[in-house]
Amino acid sequence: MRVIVVGAGQVGSTIAASLCEEHEVVVVDLDEDRVEALTFELDVLAVQGDGASLETLRETDIEGADMLIASTDDDETNIVTCGTAKTVGDPFTIARVKTTKYLDTWEHAEGALGVDFMVGTNLLTAKTAAQVIGLPAARDVDTFAGGRVQMAEFEVPEGSPLCGQTVQEADRFDSLTFAAIIRDHEVVIPTGATTIAGGDEVVVIGSNGSVQAMAAEVAPHADTTSDVLIVGGSDVGFQVAKLLERRGLHPRLIERDPERARDLAERLPDTTVLESDATDRDFLEREHIDEVDAVVAALDSDEMNLLASLLAKRLGASRAVAVVDDGDYVPLFEEVGVDVAVNPREATAEEITRFTRERYAENVAVIEDDRAEVLELEIDSDSVLAGRPIRESVADLPEGVVIGAITRGEAFVIPRGETVVEVGDSVVVFVDTEVLEDATAKL
Amino acid sequence: MTVRVDWRASVALVGRVLQYLSLPLLIPLGVSLYYGEDTLAFLVTVGLVLVLGFGLQALDDDPDIGAREGFLMVALTWLSVGLVGTVPYVLAGLGTESVLAQPANALFESMSGFTTTGATVMEQIGLERHSHALLLWRQLTQWLGGMGIVVLAVAILPELSVGGAQLMDAEAPGPGIEKLTPRIAETARVLWLVYLGFTVLECLLLLGANGLGLAPNMGVFNAVSHALTTMPTGGFSPEARSIEAFSATVQWLIIPFMVAAGTNFALFWRALTGERTALLADSEFRYYAGVLGVFAAVFSGLLFTGLGAGLAEIPAEVAPIPGELEDALRHGLFQTVSLVTTTGYASMDFNTWSNLGKTLLFVAMFLGGSAGSTGGAIKMVRTYVLLKSLKRELFTTVHPEAVEPVRLGGRALDEQALRGIYSFLLLYLLLFFAASVLVMLDATRVGTELSAFEGMAAAATTLGNVGPGFGEFGPMGNYLVFPDTTKLLMVFLMWVGRLEIIPVFVLLTAAYWRS
Numbered sequence: 003m004r005v006i007v008v009g010a011g012q013v014g015s016t017i018a019a020s021l022c023e024e025h026e027v028v029v030v031d032l033d034e035d036r037v038e039a040l041t042f043e044l045d046v047l048a049v050q051g052d053g054a055s056l057e058t059l060r061e062t063d064i065e066g067a068d069m070l071i072a073s074t075d076d077d078e079t080n081i082v083t084c085g086t087a088k089t090v091g092d093p094f095t096i097a098r099v100k101t102t103k104y105l106d107t108w109e110h111a112e113g114a115l116g117v118d119f120m121v122g123t124n125l126l127t128a129k130t131a132a133q134v135i136g137l138p139a140a141r142d143v144d145t146f147a148g149g150r151v152q153m154a155e156f157e158v159p160e161g162s163p164l165c166g167q168t169v170q171e172a173d174r175f176d177s178l179t180f181a182a183i184i185r186d187h188e189v190v191i192p193t194g195a196t197t198i199a200g201g202d203e204v205v206v207i208g209s210n211g212s213v214q215a216m217a218a219e220v221a222p223h224a225d226t227t228s229d230v231l232i233v234g235g236s237d238v239g240f241q242v243a244k245l246l247e248r249r250g251l252h253p254r255l256i257e258r259d260p261e262r263a264r265d266l267a268e269r270l271p272d273t274t275v276l277e278s279d280a281t282d283r284d285f286l287e288r289e290h291i292d293e294v295d296a297v298v299a300a301l302d303s304d305e306m307n308l309l310a311s312l313l314a315k316r317l318g319a320s321r322a323v324a325v326v327d328d329g330d331y332v333p334l335f336e337e338v339g340v341d342v343a344v345n346p347r348e349a350t351a352e353e354i355t356r357f358t359r360e361r362y363a364e365n366v367a368v369i370e371d372d373r374a375e376v377l378e379l380e381i382d383s384d385s386v387l388a389g390r391p392i393r394e395s396v397a398d399l400p401e402g403v404v405i406g407a408i409t410r411g412e413a414f415v416i417p418r419g420e421t422v423v424e425v426g427d428s429v430v431v432f433v434d435t436e437v438l439e440d441a442t443a444k445l
Numbered sequence: 446m447t448v449r450v451d452w453r454a455s456v457a458l459v460g461r462v463l464q465y466l467s468l469p470l471l472i473p474l475g476v477s478l479y480y481g482e483d484t485l486a487f488l489v490t491v492g493l494v495l496v497l498g499f500g501l502q503a504l505d506d507d508p509d510i511g512a513r514e515g516f517l518m519v520a521l522t523w524l525s526v527g528l529v530g531t532v533p534y535v536l537a538g539l540g541t542e543s544v545l546a547q548p549a550n551a552l553f554e555s556m557s558g559f560t561t562t563g564a565t566v567m568e569q570i571g572l573e574r575h576s577h578a579l580l581l582w583r584q585l586t587q588w589l590g591g592m593g594i595v596v597l598a599v600a601i602l603p604e605l606s607v608g609g610a611q612l613m614d615a616e617a618p619g620p621g622i623e624k625l626t627p628r629i630a631e632t633a634r635v636l637w638l639v640y641l642g643f644t645v646l647e648c649l650l651l652l653g654a655n656g657l658g659l660a661p662n663m664g665v666f667n668a669v670s671h672a673l674t675t676m677p678t679g680g681f682s683p684e685a686r687s688i689e690a691f692s693a694t695v696q697w698l699i700i701p702f703m704v705a706a707g708t709n710f711a712l713f714w715r716a717l718t719g720e721r722t723a724l725l726a727d728s729e730f731r732y733y734a735g736v737l738g739v740f741a742a743v744f745s746g747l748l749f750t751g752l753g754a755g756l757a758e759i760p761a762e763v764a765p766i767p768g769e770l771e772d773a774l775r776h777g778l779f780q781t782v783s784l785v786t787t788t789g790y791a792s793m794d795f796n797t798w799s800n801l802g803k804t805l806l807f808v809a810m811f812l813g814g815s816a817g818s819t820g821g822a823i824k825m826v827r828t829y830v831l832l833k834s835l836k837r838e839l840f841t842t843v844h845p846e847a848v849e850p851v852r853l854g855g856r857a858l859d860e861q862a863l864r865g866i867y868s869f870l871l872l873y874l875l876l877f878f879a880a881s882v883l884v885m886l887d888a889t890r891v892g893t894e895l896s897a898f899e900g901m902a903a904a905a906t907t908l909g910n911v912g913p914g915f916g917e918f919g920p921m922g923n924y925l926v927f928p929d930t931t932k933l934l935m936v937f938l939m940w941v942g943r944l945e946i947i948p949v950f951v952l953l954t955a956a957y958w959r960s
Contacts, residue, residue, distance in 0.1 A: 266848075267850050271852065275848040276844065277846050277848045
């Protein structure tokens with residue numbers, strides 16, 4: 003595969019480095035020194051020039067390229083580069099954008115702006131941070147259907163009240179489906195009579211509330227991460243709050259600028275926005291920071307994030323997650339007491355690399371080293387599910403497929419045997435990898 | 446001092462509205478011809494509005510309305526319509542024993558009609574004493590005032606299309622208006638269409654009930670008359686004993702229409718144009734329904750247990766209520782809906798209720814319908830927002846740094862809109878207290894016996910455009926007990942109450958008239 007990487011900053015070079023072993027990589031950058039350095043460091047072709055200009059792209063032989071990754075620090079340049087590439091060739095285009103507004107546009111009409119895949123740095127950073135402070139016993143949490151459906155993978159610890167219960171007994175939640183049990187790395191599709199044992203991992207799909215309730219059930223004595231304090235109302239901070247709200251949490255967010263605080267408060271109905279300085283000790287003590295389960299520092303400067311995280315930890319916060327722009331600081335931060343340091347560039351490079359390797363579709367969660375996938379599908383009239391009760395259509399599907407949740411417009415529909423799936427419904431399904439192709443063809 | 450307000454433009458537009466007032470006046474004129482009654486009163490009035498209308502219009506042949514002219518135009522329109530409306534009462538009353546021959550009484554009746562208050566000075570209502578035409582005119586004034594004379598003018602007068610939104614904003618109940626269509630004239634037409642639709646539907650249902658024998662005395666005249674005063678939350682009835690004069694079926698039928706009248710009409714339009722859940726999704730409507738439910742449950746409970754009514758005093762026309770579930774429910778619900786929406790009908794004389802019941806009714810008088818409805822008083826959305834913002838105050842007392850916008854249906858309200866609501870509430874209460882004192886003062890001056898509670902109720906019911914009060918001026922009584930000076934004060938209260946105070950009060954500030 004011939005891959006063109008535009009922008010050789012931290013993100014671009016990391017991607018180029020990880021791809022150059024298997025693929026033919028061309029790197030474009032404005033900076034002559036960087037281009038020269040790359041030529042020697044990596045086994046790539048480095049071209050100096052403006053990636054958004056047709057002339058430079060022609061120089062890279064864009065017509066014959068299979069993929070273009072626009073990863074400069076400038077959102078508009080990246081989008082224009084993708085669009086420009088599409089005018090002369092047909093590479094698969096990936097754009098890195100910082101602000102979420104372009105991502106929103108793109109998600110609303112995928113493939114828009116000449117971009118085939120868009121990676122939103124801020125959102126990705128937020129997701130990484132939010133995942134870390136996720137549900138207590140959960141190993142993995144993913145949201146579907148615009149945040150209305152949640153998939154969670156729980157590890158059932160020995161001694162959990164669920165041990166020894168059958169699925170039927172354990173399934174006390176109205177809008178929750180037990181999709182699978184993973185036992186000794188094998189995927190088991192449970193029936194009502196399947197007994198849950200300690201050490202099992204259960205995959206559940208359902209409404210946010212029911213997944214939360216399930217989490218409490220799995221590990222009732224675990225410190226439930228419910229009290230989260232976000233420091234800094236940057237776009238990342240805002241996205242973290244939004245993701246946590248979607249999970250049914252009520253985070254608090256500290257922002258110093260009055261106007262920004264007001265704006266955030268208007269856009270985050272379930273978040274308490276506090277207008278103050280995160281390094282004000284009195285204020286932090288008054289807000290009982292010692293009872294906070296996790297602090298996410300998402301201020302604009304790395305130093306401030308470090309200070310805020312350490313102060314919060316010192317005052318008694320259980321865990322601190324800090325956003326670190328400079329990748330070199332990551333180990334340093336973690337050494338001095340920040341529990342997790344999230345580097346947006348690293349996360350972006352990882353995401354793009356993973357994407358180019360796996361080409362996985364949007365909204366797919368991979369379970370247990372790709373033994374199974376949870377994916378979201380929109381039902382068209384060709385689907386075996388369309389217009390039939392689930393009890394009937396299941397017979398036509400291979401084993402290892404579980405309908406986890408259905409959303410119809412804004413509404414959450416609980417899938418039961420008699421539920422009739424309609425064309426246009428969004429369905430979240432659990433699929434065993436072995437039958438993946440067969441299942442996706444039928445669904 | 447140079448006047449910076451183009452008052453000629455405002456007055457000229459008032460002239461245009463007066464010209465159009467001649468059209469609805471043709472209806473009682475036709476009715477008087479049909480019944481062979483006195484036609485002169487209405488002929489003269491038609492002539493008068495035409496002469497006045499064209500005369501005033503001549504002041505400015507190309508009126509240009511700005512924000513300031515808008516306030517003046519709206520305030521003057523309502524005042525002049527009220528004044529012109531007195532003419533038929535006075536003329537019809539001349540030479541008879543009717544109290545309406547006195548201008549102060551006629552003005553009170555006219556203003557009470559247009560502002561959909563429903564307070565009356567007529568001692569003996571009924572066809573024995575008054576002509577069909579006059580009683581129908583009385584109902585018609587309420588129907589015209591309900592959805593708003595200015596809204597109607599915006600719907601039909603092309604010259605108002607530019608400043609129309611401003612004008613409707615000044616007139617419409619509740620804070621701010623909602624444009625349903627890009628063109629304001631279209632929005633005004635839509636609102637009137639929904640209003641007309643409900644009125645016709647109610648009229649047909651009442652006639653249907655009559656046809657089935659369920660509403661013996663609900664003939665064509667009564668059906669039309671009551672349909673004309675339910676939807677505007679008016680409350681006038683050509684029957685002396687209001688809705689008590691009719692069967693339980695009629696009372697049940699009228700309740701949903703009063704509820705609809707107190708609902709934001711924009712919601713009906715959205716529900717009719719495909720947004721099926723518009724009503725239930727609206728937080729103000731849910732709050733409104735909740736308030737009605739709570740009050741109705743309390744009143745029904747009081748009536749059922751006998752705590753609400755002074756037992757011995759239950760009028761002969763009303764079945765004994767305590768222990769009778771249907772009666773208690775019906776009367777509890779009817780009085781709740783009637784007073785909360787500021788309609789002012791009565792299915793029984795609530796003067797006979799205990800002091801506890803009456804106090805609760807008094808509280809209900811302040812609530813009012815939804816924004817964008819035809820109801821008066823404070824309006825649901827304002828108390829709802831107030832409660833939410835009080836909750837916010839309590840929260841920020843504990844968390845002083847918290848930034849907590851007040852939300853209305855998921856949307857954050859800006860602080861300026863909140864301030865507008867606070868000031869309205871404060872102004873409303875100030876006016877209520879001042880008016881109560883003045884009513885009592887005047888009563889003391891002429892030596893009328895009036896309890897403090899009755900005095901306050903008189904102020905609340907006229908300011909809130911409710912209608913009935915307690916005691917002499919209860920739902921089956923009239924306002925003749927008050928001296929003329931108090932009646933004029935009440936005319937003022939009804940006028941400012943209908944326009945929600947601010948559009949009239951800005952005219953009283955010096956800054957309004959200067960640059």
